[in-house]
Amino acid sequence: QITQLPTEGIEGDEIFEMLMLDGTWYARHVIWTLQHIFIARTEEKIAVDTIPIAEISVVNTIESSGQVPGQMADAKKNEPRKLVRQNTNKGLPCEQNVDTLALKSADSSLTLQVVTIPEGFNSGRTYYFRMHSTEQSEKLASEFNARAIKAKQEAEMKSRIERTQDTVRVIFNSFPAQSFAGMLILANFFISIANAQTPDALVDNSGDLTERGVIDLQMNLMFTYVFTFELAFNLFANWRQRFLDNGWNWLDVVIVSVSVIDLIISSVPDIMIKLMRAIRVIRLFGRIDALSKMVMAVTASIVPMMN
Secondary structure, three states: OOEEOOOOOOOEEEEEEEEOOOOOEEEEEEEEOOOEEEEEEOOOOEEEEEEEHHHEEEEEEEEOOOEOOOOOOOOOOOOOEEEEEEOOOOOOEEEEEEOOOEOOOOOOOEEEEEEEOOOOOOOOOEEEEEOOOHHHHHHHHHHHHHHHHHHHHHHHHHHHHHHHHHHHHHHHHOHHHHHHHHHHHHHHHHHHHHHHHOHHHOEOOOOOEOHHHHHHHHHHHHHHHHHHHHHHHHHHHHOOHHHHOOHHHHHHHHHHHHHHHHHHHOOOOHHHHHHHHHHHHHHHHHHOHHHHHHHHHHHHHHHHHHO
16 A cells, blocks of 8 residues: 655654664654654655554664664674665765664764654564654654654544444444334334324414313434434444445434424424434334335336336
8 A cells, every 4th residue: 555755744854864674774764643653764755664653662762882672683794784874964875884783973972762663564674764863862762752652542532432433333233222223113103193193182272272282292203202212322432434425314414303393492483393203114224124125126117217
């Protein structure tokens, strides 16, 4: 997977020497954000490696003049290796021969050791970067350690939320939950039909609610509360794209919104309220998979038939 270097949210942008797996140092373009450290070859815009901040175990500083990290102790002492260092005057890498067991450095700068977790994206690999100064190495070590702790906490919190969403989604999509919601929709539909057939039974001659009218009002409040809670349950379980991509959810939003607005301001026309109560039954097509497929098939065939 090709990863472009970020152009926004950049916290740091430097050219560092990086220790390769074969024991050589090469100049690398290193960019870090709040979430990742991106490593690229100089003059390139594509990252060759990425370190998630949340997967950093620890960041330490190591003296550059010491033994090459990870170097084998029994390596041939006189075998030369190449050290590619950044030429600060021309911005181009130049080569130096170095001893196999030690890096000969003219300055006292430190090497930054970045250790990743074994179960992460980088499989526990340890990275080594040579800083421009001791102060920079110590500063970045402190900065990355602090960010790693914060990123781990945020990732853990996000993980808990995602696990909760998974549990809620399983409950919401279960047969008992969908069956209960379907029965409520049918009950609301039949009550609306009964009220439409006998509207005079809801109010008396003086315009006050009858006993049946009070019961109908209480039932409507109950249905509104239940369907509002169900919509919130659905929104949390399937947030975000999964919820927005489902057309039945948009129908739920419209119906519940009109019902809630009527409860708050009581100025929604009666015909609108009756219409919303009636079309709630359409939501059953989204609950029952077979009916849902039938509706989708009929809808998809309308345009071809018109042509």
